[in-house]
Amino acid sequence: MSNKLTSVKDYENYAVNTLPKPVLGYYQGGACEEFTLSINNRAFNKLRIIPRMLRNVQNRDYSLTVQGNKVRLPIGISPCAMHKMAHEDGECASARAAGKYGAIFILSTLSNCSLEEVAHAAPDTVKWFQLYVYKDRAMTISLIQRAEKAGYKALVLTVDTPVFGIRYRDIKNNFSLPSHLKLGNFSEENSKMSKTDGSGLTDYVMKLFNDQLVWDDVLWLKRITKLPIIIKGILSAADARIAADLGCNGVFVSNHGGRQLDTSPATIEALPSIVREVGHQVDVYLDCGIRQGTDAFKALALGAKMVFLAQPILWGLTYNGQKGAEDVFGLIINEFDNAMALTGCRKLDQIKKEMVVHESVFSKL
Numbered sequence: 059m060s061n062k063l064t065s066v067k068d069y070e071n072y073a074v075n076t077l078p079k080p081v082l083g084y085y086q087g088g089a090c091e092e093f094t095l096s097i098n099n100r101a102f103n104k105l106r107i108i109p110r111m112l113r114n115v116q117n118r119d120y121s122l123t124v125q126g127n128k129v130r131l132p133i134g135i136s137p138c139a140m141h142k143m144a145h146e147d148g149e150c151a152s153a154r155a156a157g158k159y160g161a162i163f164i165l166s167t168l169s170n171c172s173l174e175e176v177a178h179a180a181p182d183t184v185k186w187f188q189l190y191v192y193k194d195r196a197m198t199i200s201l202i203q204r205a206e207k208a209g210y211k212a213l214v215l216t217v218d219t220p221v222f223g224i225r226y227r228d229i230k231n232n233f234s235l236p237s238h239l240k241l242g243n244f245s246e247e248n249s250k251m252s253k254t255d256g257s258g259l260t261d262y263v264m265k266l267f268n269d270q271l272v273w274d275d276v277l278w279l280k281r282i283t284k285l286p287i288i289i290k291g292i293l294s295a296a297d298a299r300i301a302a303d304l305g306c307n308g309v310f311v312s313n314h315g316g317r318q319l320d321t322s323p324a325t326i327e328a329l330p331s332i333v334r335e336v337g338h339q340v341d342v343y344l345d346c347g348i349r350q351g352t353d354a355f356k357a358l359a360l361g362a363k364m365v366f367l368a369q370p371i372l373w374g375l376t377y378n379g380q381k382g383a384e385d386v387f388g389l390i391i392n393e394f395d396n397a398m399a400l401t402g403c404r405k406l407d408q409i410k411k412e413m414v415v416h417e418s419v420f421s422k423l
């Protein structure tokens with residue numbers, strides 16, 4: 059039998075058989091019983107794509123302008139902490155993999171490579187910086203200024219993490235950053251995770267992250283940076299409305315990969331009402347559970363301007379560093395391209411809502 063890896067699942071299976079248990083648990087796990095984690099992808103499978111015929115699909119083009127930057131495709135890489143546990147080249151490798159396809163790469167505050175290292179390693183990749191706000195405001199401001207200086211094009215403010223989700227696997231495995239690694243954006247002091255009975259990362263977050271943030275802090279952020287501000291972790295039309303009214307530049311529909319509030323909705327379920335509320339006003343992005351190009355197509359049909367993915371990149375990195383990340387990303391892009399062709403779309407604006415139908419429609423026939 060051939061060992062060729064042809065799907066994200068194949069890469070995930072490789073990682074499952076390779077990574078140390080605590081690392082796998084952290085990368086793969088979700089909050090509590092992992093219900094939301096489990097529906098993130100399943101919810102996509104409740105949607106059917108209706109193919110269209112005889113529309114001349116030669117020379118397909120998916121390029122678009124996002125936050126003022128031209129990118130080659132509407133699929134990017136979500137912020138994700140600690141890539142060096144998958145491969146020693148860490149985020150530098152993932153950022154370069156994004157660059158190969160002209161895609162956006164979002165760097166996590168909790169990366170192993172510093173934001174400057176990533177900027178240096180992938181100068182041609184369009185990079186956004188994901189921000190966690192620390193109790194120490196000076197430290198937070200310094201992160202923002204460094205990201206601006208290093209050429210990051212937007213700030214992605216993650217708002218779904220005032221406290222960390224309860225992650226059973228991390229607690230069971232006493233997960234902590236392996237001692238040979240550090241958080242690249244911080245001094246030794248602020249990079250340390252305790253070796254506790256339970257999750258060292260949760261201790262870190264509880265100690266350092268600001269759990270008093272309110273919407274007014276977004277105005278504070280707007281005052282101290284000229285970068286576009288995208289609010290990540292939105293699951294309700296009500297919050298999307300507040301973000302848009304405050305003048306944020308994008309709303310990022312995300313449940314943090316099912317890692318925060320268990321039983322929160324799958325993002326593809328939450329998307330339509332958010333698009334209805336603010337889609338005419340600001341960009342709406344989505345991540346969580348995208349495992350095939352068809353998932354990306356469905357989210358775009360329902361109004362997302364772009365989609366992002368995290369776990370598949372980690373599986374690719376685990377398999378073969380930058381090349382593995384490129385290969386797994388390439389699979390999804392190829393599937394997306396295929397879905398475009400088979401639905402008769404040559405350009406992104408030809409993807410229409412009517413092309414996606416919920417399975418319940420068929421059961422009524």
Ligand SMILES: Cc1cc2nc3c(=O)[nH]c(=O)nc-3n(C[C@H](O)[C@H](O)[C@H](O)COP(=O)(O)O)c2cc1C
Nearest residue numbers: 085136137138139166216314315346347367368369
């Ligand atoms: C291992 C891991 C670490 C993550 N770290 C961060 C992070 O540092 N900041 C953040 O905003 N989101 C983080 N996320 C959430 C992702 O940005 C994203 O919302 C989600 O994982 C996307 O879903 P997917 O993994 O199903 O593609 C992390 C996700 C994973 C799997």
